[in-house]
Amino acid sequence: MLGIRPEDMSIVESGQGYPARVAMISNLGSDQYLHVRNGELELTVRAPKGIRFQSGEQIGFSIAPELCHLFVDEKRVPLKTGTGL
Numbered sequence: 001m002l003g004i005r006p007e008d009m010s011i012v013e014s015g016q017g018y019p020a021r022v023a024m025i026s027n028l029g030s031d032q033y034l035h036v037r038n039g040e041l042e043l044t045v046r047a048p049k050g051i052r053f054q055s056g057e058q059i060g061f062s063i064a065p066e067l068c069h070l071f072v073d074e075k076r077v078p079l080k081t082g083t084g085l
Contacts, residue, residue: 003069006033006046010062017060020045022053036061 010017011034020036020043032047036059045061047053070077 001071003071004043004063005067006044008064008067009043009045010064011045011047011051012060012062014058014060017062020059020061022055022057022059024055025053034059 018038020038022034023037023042024035026033026035030049032049032051032053034045034047034053036043036045043061053059065079068079070079
């Protein structure tokens with residue numbers, strides 16, 4: 001299992017990064033979270049509060065690979081960065 005925190009991903013211009021479609025938006029006071037889909041993959045990405053998004057909108061997101069966590073048999077395994085995640 002790969003663990004990624006919503007704050008360790010960034011919204012980028014559509015057509016850049018990994019593509020995703022906004023399924024739902026959660027506004028939580030000072031934070032805004034986008035629940036997005038990329039095929040069968042569902043992710044939650046923290047987004048800047050001042051930018052408006054719409055359900056169904058196509059976005060791009062990037063991942064900071066050095067902040068990802070890999071778990072095998074419920075144990076954390078070190079990731080090698082620079083491997084094309």
